[in-house]
Amino acid sequence: MAYSPLIDQLVDALRCLPGVGPKSAQRMAFHLLERDREGGFKLAQHLEQAMQGVNRCEQCRTLTEQPKCAICANTKRDHETICVVEAPSDVVALEQSGQYRGTYFVLMGKLSPIDGIGPEEIGVSHLLTRIQQQQVKEVILATNPTVEGEATAYYITAQLKALGVTVSRIAHGVPLGGELEFVDVGTLAHALEGRQVIA
Amino acid sequence: MAYSPLIDQLVDALRCLPGVGPKSAQRMAFHLLERDREGGFKLAQHLEQAMQGVNRCEQCRTLTEQPKCAICANTKRDHETICVVEAPSDVVALEQSGQYRGTYFVLMGKLSPIDGIGPEEIGVSHLLTRIQQQQVKEVILATNPTVEGEATAYYITAQLKALGVTVSRIAHGVPLGGELEFVDVGTLAHALEGRQVIA
Numbered sequence: 001m002a003y004s005p006l007i008d009q010l011v012d013a014l015r016c017l018p019g020v021g022p023k024s025a026q027r028m029a030f031h032l033l034e035r036d037r038e039g040g041f042k043l044a045q046h047l048e049q050a051m052q053g054v055n056r057c058e059q060c061r062t063l064t065e066q067p068k069c070a071i072c073a074n075t076k077r078d079h080e081t082i083c084v085v086e087a088p089s090d091v092v093a094l095e096q097s098g099q100y101r102g103t104y105f106v107l108m109g110k111l112s113p114i115d116g117i118g119p120e121e122i123g124v125s126h127l128l129t130r131i132q133q134q135q136v137k138e139v140i141l142a143t144n145p146t147v148e149g150e151a152t153a154y155y156i157t158a159q160l161k162a163l164g165v166t167v168s169r170i171a172h173g174v175p176l177g178g179e180l181e182f183v184d185v186g187t188l189a190h191a192l193e194g195r196q197v198i199a
Numbered sequence: 200m201a202y203s204p205l206i207d208q209l210v211d212a213l214r215c216l217p218g219v220g221p222k223s224a225q226r227m228a229f230h231l232l233e234r235d236r237e238g239g240f241k242l243a244q245h246l247e248q249a250m251q252g253v254n255r256c257e258q259c260r261t262l263t264e265q266p267k268c269a270i271c272a273n274t275k276r277d278h279e280t281i282c283v284v285e286a287p288s289d290v291v292a293l294e295q296s297g298q299y300r301g302t303y304f305v306l307m308g309k310l311s312p313i314d315g316i317g318p319e320e321i322g323v324s325h326l327l328t329r330i331q332q333q334q335v336k337e338v339i340l341a342t343n344p345t346v347e348g349e350a351t352a353y354y355i356t357a358q359l360k361a362l363g364v365t366v367s368r369i370a371h372g373v374p375l376g377g378e379l380e381f382v383d384v385g386t387l388a389h390a391l392e393g394r395q396v397i398a
């Protein structure tokens with residue numbers, strides 16, 4: 001369906017958002033144009049600023065516009081414990097559980113040879129360097145309990161063996177095949193509490 | 200939950216989209232930041248352009264960046280028949296039915312005294328002027344079959360009585376309480392076909 005070029009382009013562009021099909025994209029475009037131009041302008045501006053300004057934390061690789069994210073920059077956090085997760089949304093989920101006072105390392109992915117994602121792409125050498133340079137005592141592996149998440153945890157465990165740190169895996173309690181960010185905070189708190197030393 | 204100011208602002212701004220709660224806004228922001236910056240930049244640009252450039256058709260009031268929309272500007276359409284709808288999305292739905300060759304008048308709302316929306320806000324005088332100046336023969340009222348949509352159709356019918364045009368109401372076939380834009384094209388085609396003269 002052709003509206004007018006500017007509207008067509010907006011409907012098209014909205015489809016880059018996850019979960020937005022042609023019908024919802026049209027609803028969104030008309031909603032903004034008919035009822036919330038100010039919201040539309042603000043969204044344009046904040047999109048532009050975030051796409052431009054947000055990079056990765058130089059210590060934990062999560063998304064932030066500062067050189068170091070707020071957690072890495074916080075001297076009250078326990079910097080001797082690192083929790084390894086797949087994505088920034090997992091950091092959010094774990095923070096919401098309120099059970100964790102350590103720091104993070106965000107892989108920004110998981111090992112997936114079929115997609116060409118190897119140890120370098122998920123920053124494993126960066127993690128190893130950080131563990132050696134700082135006095136890290138424990139690494140908690142909180143990758144998702146999926147086949148690829150488990151393989152990633154297994155690979156990192158093998159790399160960490162020689163470094164003399166305690167390596168633990170987040171407790172099962174997170175449902176198998178599930179994704180951290182969709183688990184309720186109670187389950188997450190429980191899973192962290194019940195973590196087991198695996199190396 | 201606080202990420203970093205630029206990400207917080209983006210998550211917040213995404214909530215101006217209809218049907219987007221805090222959880223989906225977060226997913227959208229992370230998706231763009233982690234995997235589709237180009238899509239994010241493009242969306243920012245097309246939002247800006249559309250919010251800036253899209254206005255209302257001077258003849259039918261629908262959304263367009265031209266003085267007249269493509270339908271009003273099309274001399275092959277039947278300009279002696281006007282279909283009155285509540286919103287631009289209704290034009291899209293009726294066009295998709297493929298049954299209509301006339302033009303439109305888009306109220307951009309419906310009578311709703313409680314919200315301060317009277318005849319002037321929905322452009323009734325503009326519609327009357329157009330009917331008098333052009334040789335309009337039939338006005339099809341295709342407001343939604345809701346209480347307010349029916350009241351709007353009733354009011355417009357009363358205003359049109361003195362003008363000597365045929366006034367018809369879209370056939371019931373559109374489910375009562377339903378909204379045009381969510382009705383399948385077959386039902387819409389049928390409803391147009393079975394319209395009845397009411398004045």
Ligand SMILES: [Zn+2]
Binds near residue numbers: 057058060062068072
């Ligand atoms: Zn960090």
Ligand SMILES: [Zn+2]
Binds near residue numbers: 256257258260271
């Ligand atoms: Zn028009």
